[in-house]
Amino acid sequence: MRFSKRLFSISLFLLVACSSERDTFTNRAFHNLTSHYNAYYLADVKIQEVLDENQQNYKEDYTQILPVFIPLDSGVIQSSKEKLESARELASKAIEWHRISKWVDDSYFLLGKIDYMQANFDDAKNALKYVNVESKDADLRHQVLIALLRLYVDLGEIENANFTIDYLSKEEKISDENRYDLYRTLAYYYEKRNDQNGVIGSLDRAIEYAKNNKEASRIYFILAQRYQREGLDNLAYDFYRKALEGNPPYERAFYSQLFAQQVAELNASKDLRKVRNYYESLYDDPKNKELKDVVVYERALFEEKQGDLPLTVDLLHQAAKEPGSNPRLKGYIYQKLAEIHLEEYVDYRATKYYLDSALTFIKPTDPAASSIASQKEVLDQFVFHVERIQSNDSLVRLSGMSEEEQRLIAEQFIQREEERLLAEARAKEEPKNSGIFDNLLAFADRGTGSSFYFDNAVAMQQGAIEFRRVWGTRPLQDNWRRSAATFQSTPETEIEEKVDSTAISEENNPLAQLPDLESLLAQIPKTEEDIAQLNDELEESYFELGKLQYFDLEEIEASVDNLETVVREYPSSSRKPEAYYLLYLAQKDLNGNFQQYVSRLNREYPESQYTFSVNNPDAASGNLAYLASSENYEQAYNLYYAGNWRQARTIIQQTLEEYPLTRNTERLLLLDIMVTGKIESKDRFRSRLESYIENSQDESLVHLARNMLKPLLTAEELAALNPVDSTALDSAAQAMAMEDSTVVKPDLTDSPFKVNDSQTHIMVLVMSPELAEESQSLIGDLENFHAKTFSNSRLRTGNMNMNQENAIFIISPFNNADKAKEYYDIFMEKFESDNLTEQIKENSFFISIENFQTLNRSKNIEEYRAFFKATYQ
Structure with missing residues (x-):
């Protein structure tokens, strides 16, 4: 009976305590206990398990x-x-089943964590903001604000991140654990903004609060790396040594010791020998079997500092062949080889091929990949044209020789290739020395001294070459030497290739790359059409190579040589006017005789856009010139169709003189030719059309010019032309009118402004400083407008002087371009103020923070307005 009463009392207590609504001491104690050690605890453990797995897999x-x-x-x-x-379900239960528990806010924090991990950023933000507003636990609120700061950094919401940092900086009694997380998150904020000093300063503070030795070791390592990049070798050395404390993972300890050698003070030759011996010992250590490539790579960087460039290159080649656990390192090795061959040897071809190799190991998402790809883009073109010039030039010269001379040159080429293969085989057979860095590319086989044939690679290769020279390429079959071989019943396609286990495989046999005589002779062009095709390609490659060398590689003298080749060897080339223009620019840079090209252009191509440019060297260019020429083009175009041909010509000539080289130049030239057709002789009209067709690079405009020319040709001349659609002069002009009836939108590729719709944007009103001074109540009108129309947007207003001519009023912030566009549309429709004229309102615009920084430097508001209209209106 006594036991039954106790059981009943306990059951009654639990039943009463289970209520999630009654706010009594007993009820709160029960819910605090069960929510903490059941739902919340289990959810937190599961989240931590996922984070640990993420760390282990990284x-x-x-x-x-x-x-x-x-x-x-x-x-x-x-x-x-x-x-x-499962963690989400448990955290939700902790909230729903234990509403009066003090762990409800903590459970919401867990939900925010889960949403963040699953990239549900809006939900994560809402959960974290809710806890920050509702929780009375200062420690939890600090955790939440730090998590929000990291989320803002991830989303690029820098302004929100700045508000959070400012708020936390004023908070007191932040726990040591939260301070550790706060300083690490601040370091992350500065890392994303590429602020080296900010990262170092934040991690220096974080290390003061680190409780976990392995985490402290990692922070010490990061600080050492960053101090090393800043050239502070003494500090870097100290931090690499500290990174060895706290029982770090073996690989981090290995790199800490390795990098410490790079920044150690080395004064005497004895120290250098010590470092080299250290690299030797690391290489020989069996524990570093998967890190041999790292050891050799770091030794290469060390030798580069000592000024031994040939040894550095050899070591990098060896590092590329060594085993390793990090494939990306191979990419960095090839990138380093590319850097050396570009900067030290100025070898563009080798640089291109090393960059090709680098990209096979570096992932497209790696930050290094984009810079390599952009650098390689120019080098790809350079190597393509250099190799095409070498190949085509040789083939054209060979085509002018007799068959006997061609055969002799081909045989000599094959013989040189054989000698090269033999030399490579001998190099591979040189015995390997005991020092790992003494003979970097040697093979570990028995060498040339072996008496057994199949142990001697040079003898095997020599025999294979001799066999091929005497007998040619033969299928692997029995009785191949007998004259009766032709009567064997098995067709060649069905012969089973049998390779002796001791024979050289075709895959590893360098002879597989050796061409035969007939295939070489077959490559020599035989017809006039083939030779003409090769010459056309040569002309193009000399020209494109000259442009690359002038604009991208800054090899001005080499550029002059190639462009002079175009002018000299291809006098009827359509590229000749542009070649003259580039030679004019190059000779100006070299302080040479550039006037000769001005004279040639005026004499040979008086109506070329390049002639207009050299005659007006101070003319405007760029995006603004394009916009201005577009407006002038439209005006001249309308005058032409209104019959005001001479007025149209005046505007065309003025535009060509003021803006001689824009993307409108060829349109303007063709429009001027159309005016010629109206006010000058037919012969003059025909002459100008023929010249335009020969020199224009725009295929669509050339097509129009051909259609204009057709009515001026005789029947015989028409028959000689390639068939094209027949169109009279005015119908061709009408086609042109349809193409250009509206102002062409500017090409934004040359604009300093970039489209980045996801960035924070601001709204800008521009006026004179005097008017801004008189319009101080405009801010009040804007705030009233925001209170009525955008009450939940937390918009702020302010004003500043941009320069002596312009003052601006700023409305901010908008999370992205869509939000800014939404505000802009409503503002244009509904906002009214006595202090704002319609013209200022019409000229208002919104702009991303990045573009505003560019605008603030250039002060060129009209340039941005053109970008704004082309992009958003």
């Missing part, structure tokens, strides 16, 4: 500066979906 790339935070791997998050959903 492969640190110690050759690059480590990131402040280990990034979340979407693959890990996806594979842990069930675990995270």
Whole structure:
């Protein structure tokens, strides 16, 4: 009976305590206990398990500066979906079943964490903001604000991040654990903004509050890397040594010791020998089997500092062949080889091929990949044209020789290739020395001294070459030497190739690359059409190579040589006017005789756009010139169709003189030719059309010019032309009118402004400083407008002087371009103020923060307005 009473009392207590509504001491104690150690605890454990798995799966790339935070791997998050959903369910239960518990806010924080990990950023933001507003636990609010700061940084919401940092900087009694997370998150903020000093300063503070020795070791390593990049070797050395404390992972300890050698003070030759011996010992250590490429690579960088460039290159080649656990390192090795061959040897071809190799190992998402790809783009073109010139030039010269001379040259080429293969085989057979860095490319086989034939690669290769020279390429079959071989019943396609296990495989046999005589002779052009095709390609490559060397590679003298070749060897080339113009620019840079090209252009191509340009060297250019020429073109065009041909010509000539080289130049020239057809003789009209067709690069305009020319030709001349659609002069002009009836939108490729719709935007009103001084109540009108129309947007207004001519009123912030566009449309429709004229309102615009920084430097408001109209209106 006594036991039954106790059981009944306990059951009654639990039943009463289970209520999630009654706010009594007993009820709160029960819900605090169960929510904390059941739902909340289990949810937190599951989240931490996923984060631990993400960290274990992450492969640190110690050759690059480590990131402040280990990034979340979407693959890990996806594979842990069930675990995270279970954590979400548990956290939700802690909220729903234990509403009076003090762990409700903490459970919302867990929900925000889960949403952040699953990239549900809006939901994460809402959950974190809710906890910050509702929670009375200062410690939890600090955790939430730090998590929000990281989220704002991820989303690029820098203004919100700045508000959060400012708020936290004024908070007191932040716990040591939260301060550690705060300073790491601040370092992450500065890392995203490429602020080296900010990252170092924040991590220096974070290390003061670090409790976990392994985390402290990682921060010390990052600080050492960043101090090394800043050239502060003494500090870097100290931090690399500190990174060895706290029992770090073996790989981090290995790199800490390795990099410490790079920044150690080395004064005497004895120190240099010590470092080299250290690299030797690391290489020989069996524990570093998967890090041999790192050891050799770092030794290469060390030798580069000592000024031994040939040894550096040899070591980099060896590093590329060594085994390793980080494939990206191979990409960095090839990138380093490319850098050396570009900067030290100025070898563009080798640089291009090393960059090709680098991109096979570096992922497209790697920051280095985009810079390599952009650098390689120019080099790809350079190598293509250089190799095409070499190949085509040789083939054209060979085509002018007799068959006997061609055969002799081909045989000599094959013989040189054989000698090269033999030399490579001998180099591979040189015995390997005991020092790993003494003979970097040697093979570890028995060498040339072996008496057994199949152990001697040089003898095998020599025999294979001799066999091929005497017998040619033969299928692997029995009795191949007998004259009766032709009567064998098995067709060649069905012969089973049998390769002795000791024979050289075709894959590894360098002879597979050796061409035969007939295939070489077959490449020599035989017909006039083939030779003409090769010459056309040569003309193009000499010209394009000259342009690349002038504009991209800054090899001005080499550019002059190639462009002079175009002018000299291809006198009827349609590229000749532009070649003259480039030679004019190049000779000006070299302080040479550039006037000769001005004379040639005026004499040979008096109506070329390049002639207009050299005659007006101070004329405007760029995007603004294009916009101005577009407006003038439309005006002249309308005058032409109104019959005011001489007025149209005046505007055309003025535009060509003021803006001689824009994307409108060829249109203006053709329009001027159309005026010629109206007011000058037919012969003059025909002459100008023929010249335009020969020299214009715009195929659509050339097509129009051909249609204009057709009515002026005889029947015989028409028959000689390639068939094109027959159109009379005015119908061709009408086609042109349809194409250009509206003002052409500017091409924004040359604009300093960039489209970035996801960035924070601001709205800008521009007026004179005097008017701005008189319109101080405009801010009040704007704030009233915002209170009525955008009450939840937290918009702010302000004003500043941009320069002596312009003052601006700013409305901010808008999260992205869509939000700014929405505000702009409503503002244009509904906002009214006595202090704002219609003209100022019509000239208002919105702009991203990045573009505003560019505008603030250039002060060129009209240039941005043109960009704004082309992009958003």
